[in-house]
Amino acid sequence: MTDGDAIRLDVLRWHPDRPAAPWWQSYEVPYRADSTLLEALQTIKDALDGTLTFRWSCRMAICGSCGCMVNGRPELSCHLLLRDLAPGPVRLEPLAHFPVIRDLVIDQQDFLEKLPAVGAYLVPAADAEAAPDTPSRQTPAQMAEYYQYAQCINCLLCYSACPQYGLKPDFLGPAALALMARHDADSRDTGGSARKAARDAESGVWDCTLVGHCTEVCPQGVDPARAINRNKTASARDYVFDLLMPGRRR
Amino acid sequence: MSIRFRRSHEPLFWLLFGAGGLVAALVLPAVVVFTGLIAPLTPHSADAGLLDYARVLTLFASPGARAACAGFIALLAWHAAHRILHLCHDLGVHGGAGLKWSCYGSAAAVSLLAGGLVVLLPSP
Ligand code: SF4
Numbered sequence: 308m309t310d311g312d313a314i315r316l317d318v319l320r321w322h323p324d325r326p327a328a329p330w331w332q333s334y335e336v337p338y339r340a341d342s343t344l345l346e347a348l349q350t351i352k353d354a355l356d357g358t359l360t361f362r363w364s365c366r367m368a369i370c371g372s373c374g375c376m377v378n379g380r381p382e383l384s385c386h387l388l389l390r391d392l393a394p395g396p397v398r399l400e401p402l403a404h405f406p407v408i409r410d411l412v413i414d415q416q417d418f419l420e421k422l423p424a425v426g427a428y429l430v431p432a433a434d435a436e437a438a439p440d441t442p443s444r445q446t447p448a449q450m451a452e453y454y455q456y457a458q459c460i461n462c463l464l465c466y467s468a469c470p471q472y473g474l475k476p477d478f479l480g481p482a483a484l485a486l487m488a489r490h491d492a493d494s495r496d497t498g499g500s501a502r503k504a505a506r507d508a509e510s511g512v513w514d515c516t517l518v519g520h521c522t523e524v525c526p527q528g529v530d531p532a533r534a535i536n537r538n539k540t541a542s543a544r545d546y547v548f549d550l551l552m553p554g555r556r557r
Numbered sequence: 558m559s560i561r562f563r564r565s566h567e568p569l570f571w572l573l574f575g576a577g578g579l580v581a582a583l584v585l586p587a588v589v590v591f592t593g594l595i596a597p598l599t600p601h602s603a604d605a606g607l608l609d610y611a612r613v614l615t616l617f618a619s620p621g622a623r624a625a626c627a628g629f630i631a632l633l634a635w636h637a638a639h640r641i642l643h644l645c646h647d648l649g650v651h652g653g654a655g656l657k658w659s660c661y662g663s664a665a666a667v668s669l670l671a672g673g674l675v676v677l678l679p680s681p
Pocket residue numbers: 458459460461462463464465466481482485521524525526527528529531
């Protein structure tokens with residue numbers, strides 16, 4: 308390609324205040340060798356159509372806000388070069404499986420409620436909490452246990468990739484369950500038992516059927532499918548023990 | 558808004574499914590290879606094949622062999638039931654409790670039948 312090429316973006320649009328059903332709108336956008344898809348959206352907003360709405364912040368695949376469906380696959384728009392999408396056209400839709408607020412902006416509320424429900428936060432031991440200024444030391448091996456899961460940027464691409472979440476929205480879903488595993492695996496954490504109710508629930512790990520697409524689309528190399536399926540074994544073990552020893556839990 | 562969790566009984570069915578999968582992946586191919594290839598292809602006189610009736614009868618005279626056979630059949634049934642149920646779900650067919658009961662009910666019936674035959678069939 309040479310600088311000065313243009314590519315066509317077909318964007319699925321919707322506006323809550325208009326009676327119209329969602330409609331497709333095409334834009335012809337000039338781009339350079341180093342232009343990202345997010346930059347193309349910004350070019351549209353700045354120069355072609357100020358009404359187009361989308362989320363973004365960091366432009367470097369770290370804030371997790373610019374996710375959308377690109378040719379049917381969940382992607383971060385700041386993480387894709389237009390030259391890799393040429394010659395186009397490129398089909399852009401809001402992230403699948405979520406309610407749409409406007410154009411490419413989806414409603415994240417469901418996920419935001421699931422995060423605290425799975426206990427996706429560190430629960431320090433009592434003595435560590437009593438001395439907040441004392442560092443909680445960790446060996447590199449202990450850190451390696453959870454580090455991969457801690458890379459999650461809450462971009463929700465994995466929820467759009469997950470057919471089970473599409474079928475059953477109360478499924479806690481890939482990122483929330485990976486973040487549950489992230490905190491369980493942290494040597495500084497003592498909150499494991501409180502997370503079990505979510506893990507063992509009908510909407511917990513057992514709604515996953517190991518499709519594995521979550522892991523394929525994750526831009527951060529998190530492996531939610533592995534986190535969930537390792538927790539299935541743990542959940543099954545607890546189920547059998549609780550059955551054999553009533554009153555073991557609680 | 559906080560989410561209320563109900564404990565899933567899926568582990569029970571998942572463990573049976575997993576055990577059935579193990580049988581389907583390891584035991585069944587061996588049975589197929591033995592009964593379908595090795596036994597018929599082994600040179601033998603007309604009335605003394607590896608799968609000769611009298612020979613097989615002697616094998617299944619042992620309660621251990623009978624129980625193992627019934628166990629394999631039962632686990633395969635649970636494996637199939639679980640897979641069919643989840644396949645329906647994946648295809649968007651949500652049969653609800655009815656489908657669940659008929660899938661797992663059939664597996665339970667097959668298990669009972671296999672177990673019953675172990676006990677009830679006369680030993681040679
Ligand atoms: S697990 Fe990966 S795809 Fe899912 S929200 Fe986290 S970073 Fe995004």
